Amino acid sequence: MDGGDPVNYDILKAKDYNPRKAGRIHWVERKLDGHRIVIEKTQKGVKVRTRTEGVNLWPQIQDIRHLANSIWKINTGTVLDCELWEEGSYSTDIKTRLNEGSENLRITPFAIPYFNGHTTNHDSMDPHFFFRLFEKLGFHVNHYWTIGEQSTFGVDYWREKATELGWEGFIAKERHLSGWWKVKPVRTGEVVVTGINRSTSATYYGDIKSLRGSVYDNGKLVEVGNVGGLTAEQRSKPEDYFMGQVVEVEFDSLAGQGRLRFPRFKRLRMDKLPSECTMEQLQ
Numbered sequence: 001m002d003g004g005d006p007v008n009y010d011i012l013k014a015k016d017y018n019p020r021k022a023g024r025i026h027w028v029e030r031k032l033d034g035h036r037i038v039i040e041k042t043q044k045g046v047k048v049r050t051r052t053e054g055v056n057l058w059p060q061i062q063d064i065r066h067l068a069n070s071i072w073k074i075n076t077g078t079v080l081d082c083e084l085w086e087e088g089s090y091s092t093d094i095k096t097r098l099n100e101g102s103e104n105l106r107i108t109p110f111a112i113p114y115f116n117g118h119t120t121n122h123d124s125m126d127p128h129f130f131f132r133l134f135e136k137l138g139f140h141v142n143h144y145w146t147i148g149e150q151s152t153f154g155v156d157y158w159r160e161k162a163t164e165l166g167w168e169g170f171i172a173k174e175r176h177l178s179g180w181w182k183v184k185p186v187r188t189g190e191v192v193v194t195g196i197n198r199s200t201s202a203t204y205y206g207d208i209k210s211l212r213g214s215v216y217d218n219g220k221l222v223e224v225g226n227v228g229g230l231t232a233e234q235r236s237k238p239e240d241y242f243m244g245q246v247v248e249v250e251f252d253s254l255a256g257q258g259r260l261r262f263p264r265f266k267r268l269r270m271d272k273l274p275s276e277c278t279m280e281q282l283q
Helices: 065-072 091-100 127-137 155-165
Strands: 027-030 035-042 045-050 078-085 106-115 144-146 170-173 180-183 187-198 208-217 220-227 246-251 264-268
Touching: 035 091, 045 065, 065 106, 078 091, 106 127, 127 144, 155 170, 155 180, 187 220, 208 246, 220 246
Parallel strands: none
Antiparallel strands: 027 144, 027 170, 035 045, 035 078, 078 106, 170 180, 187 208, 187 246, 208 220, 246 264
């Protein structure tokens, strides 16, 4: 691409929301659970690469008509940063859905690092312009809300809204290509500790790394995740301090096969019985 400084794709990564560091939030978009991809259209053709591995997905995507048609409409010299996803599926399912040629897959653009061969890395870019363009090209248009100039960003409101809608969360944006913040709902539940994972790191070697948490599902005890987030003092506790105890955990969502996504230790619940740790209370 020509027409400006190269885009640093690291700036397109969202960080967990920090009110002390975040600047003025101008709009909020739904956070999607899929594979981040970069679509590039040059004089040589189309490339659709994964953000993490750089694998070219275009040979598979071009066989999915509704996705390919939108990509072919992109002007030469344009780069789109997008999410490849499917409603009701998790990110771990997307590779399988792609191999199956699922007609339910969607591509949702997040940003245009290059448009017609020129960088768009400046603060004056109007978000409405991008969404109108995405819609015109036939891409899936993300849910988004603009924040009024006189309004303040209420992170608790957006966390509650994500929980209410059952969504992955939101991305709050300061600017088009930088200042992206993840706002994710925090859910809590109880699990019984049925195992201990030991650390092999130099700092905490031999101490507790994480707790294996389980719940009762139809009367059967099933493991639902490794619970991290322990303090240094908690890591050094003897094994029987946690084994068989009920702990309250924070987690982002309930993933496939009933696994907790990113469970973190919150506190011991001496007032709870292991039999109260059910799959239902996590849902």
